[in-house]
Amino acid sequence: MSKxxxxxxxxxxxxxxxxxxxxxxxxxxxxxxxxxxxxxxxCVTVTPTYSGCPATSIxxxxxxxxxxxxxxxxxxxKRQLSPAWTTDWLTDKGRExxxxxxxxxxxxxxxxxxxxxxxxxxxxxxxxxxxxxxxxHWRCRACAEPFDYFKCI
Amino acid sequence: xxxxxxxDEALFQFLLRLGDNTLVLGHRVSEWCGHSPVxxxxxxxxxxxxxxxxxxxxxxxxxxxxxxxxxxxDNLAFLRDVWDFRNLLLxxxxxxxxxxxMMRQFLFDAWHSIMLGRLLKSSxxxxxxxxxxxxxxxxxxxxxxxxxxxxxxxGTEESHAKMQAALDxxxxxxxxxxxxxxxxxxxxxxxxxxxxxxxxDEYDALVGRILADATLxxxxxxxxxxxxxxxxxHSEHLGHILTQMQWLxxxxxxxxx
Numbered sequence: 329m330s331k332x333x334x335x336x337x338x339x340x341x342x343x344x345x346x347x348x349x350x351x352x353x354x355x356x357x358x359x360x361x362x363x364x365x366x367x368x369x370x371c372v373t374v375t376p377t378y379s380g381c382p383a384t385s386i387x388x389x390x391x392x393x394x395x396x397x398x399x400x401x402x403x404x405x406k407r408q409l410s411p412a413w414t415t416d417w418l419t420d421k422g423r424e425x426x427x428x429x430x431x432x433x434x435x436x437x438x439x440x441x442x443x444x445x446x447x448x449x450x451x452x453x454x455x456x457x458x459x460x461x462x463x464x465h466w467r468c469r470a471c472a473e474p475f476d477y478f479k480c481i
Numbered sequence: 482x483x484x485x486x487x488x489d490e491a492l493f494q495f496l497l498r499l500g501d502n503t504l505v506l507g508h509r510v511s512e513w514c515g516h517s518p519v520x521x522x523x524x525x526x527x528x529x530x531x532x533x534x535x536x537x538x539x540x541x542x543x544x545x546x547x548x549x550x551x552x553x554x555d556n557l558a559f560l561r562d563v564w565d566f567r568n569l570l571l572x573x574x575x576x577x578x579x580x581x582x583m584m585r586q587f588l589f590d591a592w593h594s595i596m597l598g599r600l601l602k603s604s605x606x607x608x609x610x611x612x613x614x615x616x617x618x619x620x621x622x623x624x625x626x627x628x629x630x631x632x633x634x635x636g637t638e639e640s641h642a643k644m645q646a647a648l649d650x651x652x653x654x655x656x657x658x659x660x661x662x663x664x665x666x667x668x669x670x671x672x673x674x675x676x677x678x679x680x681x682d683e684y685d686a687l688v689g690r691i692l693a694d695a696t697l698x699x700x701x702x703x704x705x706x707x708x709x710x711x712x713x714x715h716s717e718h719l720g721h722i723l724t725q726m727q728w729l730x731x732x733x734x735x736x737x738x
Contacts, residue, residue: 379615
């Protein structure tokens with residue numbers, strides 16, 4: 329096969345869902361740091377979200393599976409720790425999808441802006457840690473529903 | 482008996498210390514999984530343990546690379562015996578009650594956050610990169626453990642008494658964090674890591690402020706149990722942890738998922 333363009337590869341990767349939060353893609357999550365052809369090998373540089381995130385190995389497997397399905401034969405996955413992943417790298421499209429899914433997107437202020445269910449702003453933190461390391465647990469006092477907040481890191 | 486350490490031998494030991502701290506404490510904290518007082522704390526403890534085990538993979542992975550004998554992080558975690566572990570005595574201490582676990586976590590997080598902050602400027606880029614990643618996670622650990630220590634210390638009469646008892650029990654394990662040896666001297670010389678003693682003032686200020694908010698009294702004694710980070714005198718608890726942590730690799734060598 330001829331080498332697919334890098335733009336094409338990014339589009340393919342943007343179709344690979346995050347295994348924990350399947351409404352957003354790996355590209356939305358901001359963990360794909362670089363895609364490059366080194367001669368006839370496609371190098372994809374990935375940074376972990378959290379050191380102990382159990383999804384890391386699944387993510388690598390999903391990237392590999394997706395690219396192989398598109399006919400990429402020679403593939404190298406590189407791990408990059410620095411600069412460390414930050415929620416600033418979440419795409420705007422990803423933030424919107426998170427909120428629609430019921431997870432409040434990260435805010436510079438360090439807490440959710442509004443309840444992802446009812447839009448209420450009278451909120452309280454229940455726990456610094458939610459269902460995964462990347463989320464905290466909050467509650468809306470208006471609708472009384474608990475919700476996940478994607479922590480700023 | 483003194484033998485001169487090469488820079489890489491010292492770096493290997495230094496990395497084992499960092500990785501064994503997070504490995505042993507990560508294992509200890511994971512013992513709470515399914516046993517915490519409330520669901521939110523259960524999840525928080527499990528997530529903290531997960532972060533520490535993840536950091537262990539980086540530190541011990543790099544240790545194996547520096548040692549150059551083809552060992553992986555898993556080999557180092559599962560196939561060494563007690564006397565080869567280099568963690569602080571504090572992190573192998575039993576969980577006790579929830580308050581004691583959180584006091585141990587706070588005393589460690591405070592040191593860990595200061596240490597990682599210094600390692601950001603390490604002359605070894607690999608060390609600085611891991612510190613950069615880990616320090617973001619540890620900022621959350623410290624925020625939570627400090628809040629909990631204040632909440633329970635400045636809480637009811639009973640929670641206050643339990644937190645003071647936990648502090649009195651664990652304080653003698655704090656001093657070891659600041660004792661340097663030839664490994665540390667080599668790290669300072671190579672500009673890889675700070676002199677452990679140089680962290681003490683910042684630690685005392687941070688811990689003193691939180692414990693004062695928690696209405697707890699820092700014990701007068703500066704007596705320090707030692708022997709964890711050098712591996713010469715671990716407490717009896719470490720062997721029990723390893724029995725549980727390593728049995729599968731010991732019973733079925735090389736087993737994989």
